[in-house]
Amino acid sequence: MASALSDRQIEDLITQSLIARQNSYSPYSKFRVGAALRTIDGKVYQGCNVENASYGGAICAERTAFVKAVSEGHRRFVAIAVSCDFNHFITPCGICRQFMNEFGRGLEIFFVNDDRTYKRAILEDLLPYSFGPEDVLDNVK
Numbered sequence: 001m002a003s004a005l006s007d008r009q010i011e012d013l014i015t016q017s018l019i020a021r022q023n024s025y026s027p028y029s030k031f032r033v034g035a036a037l038r039t040i041d042g043k044v045y046q047g048c049n050v051e052n053a054s055y056g057g058a059i060c061a062e063r064t065a066f067v068k069a070v071s072e073g074h075r076r077f078v079a080i081a082v083s084c085d086f087n088h089f090i091t092p093c094g095i096c097r098q099f100m101n102e103f104g105r106g107l108e109i110f111f112v113n114d115d116r117t118y119k120r121a122i123l124e125d126l127l128p129y130s131f132g133p134e135d136v137l138d139n140v141k
């Protein structure tokens, strides 16, 4: 299926993910990641990975962007672009896939390479048979 975004909107999201990466706080892994998340009303929230001396406390770029947006009142999103500064496409980790699934039905995910080339997937492709809010909310007595 074609993207809901225009080529220009995709390029803008890619640019913003690359800009977001500049703020990556990753002294331990030295793996810099940036994300840009577009809401249905066209606002874009940037995020970067933020690591911690207690390594398990690291937060990925994707979740940073989501937490920023949700905490500003947004719940519906169309796409997220993710870039790292190695010459390859990264896909979101398992925790981020689950995190995005909370708000992300149909979310488009762009994996961006250093040369701005990208691959695209839908969240459902990355997290089939997912466990989500409907499993819990419909079953709470």
Ligand SMILES: O=c1ccn([C@H]2C[C@H](O)[C@@H](CO)O2)c(=O)[nH]1
Pocket: 026, 029, 031, 032, 033, 048, 049, 050, 051, 058, 059, 060, 061, 062, 082, 090, 091, 092, 093, 096
């Ligand atoms: O999709 C990903 C994968 C990894 N990381 C971060 C977590 C950690 O800080 C570093 C190395 O795993 O990259 C992200 O931000 N997003």
Ligand SMILES: [Zn+2]
Pocket: 060, 061, 062, 063, 092, 093, 094, 095, 096, 097
């Ligand atoms: Zn992650």
